[in-house]
Amino acid sequence: MTISGFAKVEDWDRFNSSLLIEVTRPHGVFTCTGVAVSSHTIVTAAHCLEGSVNSVRVFTQQSYDPKQTSLAFSGYKLHPQYDPKTSKYRNDIAKITMKEKLPPFINLYPIYEGKEVKGNLYRFGFGARNKQNIRTVITPTFRRINTVDNVVELNDKFSRSGDSGGPIYLEIGKEIHLLAIHSTFSHGPEGSFSYNPTLSHYLPWIYSN
Numbered sequence: 740m741t742i743s744g745f746a747k748v749e750d751w752d753r754f755n756s757s758l759l760i761e762v763t764r765p766h767g768v769f770t771c772t773g774v775a776v777s778s779h780t781i782v783t784a785a786h787c788l789e790g791s792v793n794s795v796r797v798f799t800q801q802s803y804d805p806k807q808t809s810l811a812f813s814g815y816k817l818h819p820q821y822d823p824k825t826s827k828y829r830n831d832i833a834k835i836t837m838k839e840k841l842p843p844f845i846n847l848y849p850i851y852e853g854k855e856v857k858g859n860l861y862r863f864g865f866g867a868r869n870k871q872n873i874r875t876v877i878t879p880t881f882r883r884i885n886t887v888d889n890v891v892e893l894n895d896k897f898s899r900s901g902d903s904g905g906p907i908y909l910e911i912g913k914e915i916h917l918l919a920i921h922s923t924f925s926h927g928p929e930g931s932f933s934y935n936p937t938l939s940h941y942l943p944w945i946y947s948n
């Protein structure tokens with residue numbers, strides 16, 4: 740696999756737990772990204788699902804086509820500490836519960852619980868690029884772990900609409916872990932970098948009923 744900046748992944752099936760989420764609202768259809776963390780649970784950004792939502796569909800395919808078959812789900816929950824008026828990237832996490840097990844070809848990876856981030860980082864998203872929503876990989880570099888806001892900050896400026904909720908995978912040697920999900924960007928005086936809620940901080944909530 741050759742990755743530079745952002746590009747489509749030739750062997751994307753390694754990271755096919757990154758899924759496209761279609762959200763229909765009263766004023767249009769929008770896409771976000773999510774990641775499967777178990778056979779019945781998908782995690783995404785809370786801001787993708789907050790407010791008025793008419794319907795939600797989940798797709799496993801590499802590229803988005805609304806005519807494709809989607810997976811049935813039983814419901815979704817926003818993190819109880821997420822507040823769309825004040826949270827911004829803090830607690831920007833939601834979970835979708837599936838009606839049935841995800842297809843067996845989906846590669847599930849454990850949530851990373853280590854204290855140090857050393858390895859290769861891959862951020863996946865279905866953001867709109869060249870008028871298409873295709874599973875795309877970004878290769879950001881590590882900036883720091885923000886323990887106050889429970890986010891991983893990454894040197895990353897390639898986000899597009901639809902990338903929200905997309906997973907950040909950490910590859911250590913031959914092992915792949917889920918580190919965080921993408922929320923938003925900072926364009927302040929410290930530079931352009933991304934805020935990504937650290938999944939290990941939300942482990943009990945993610946796997947609770």
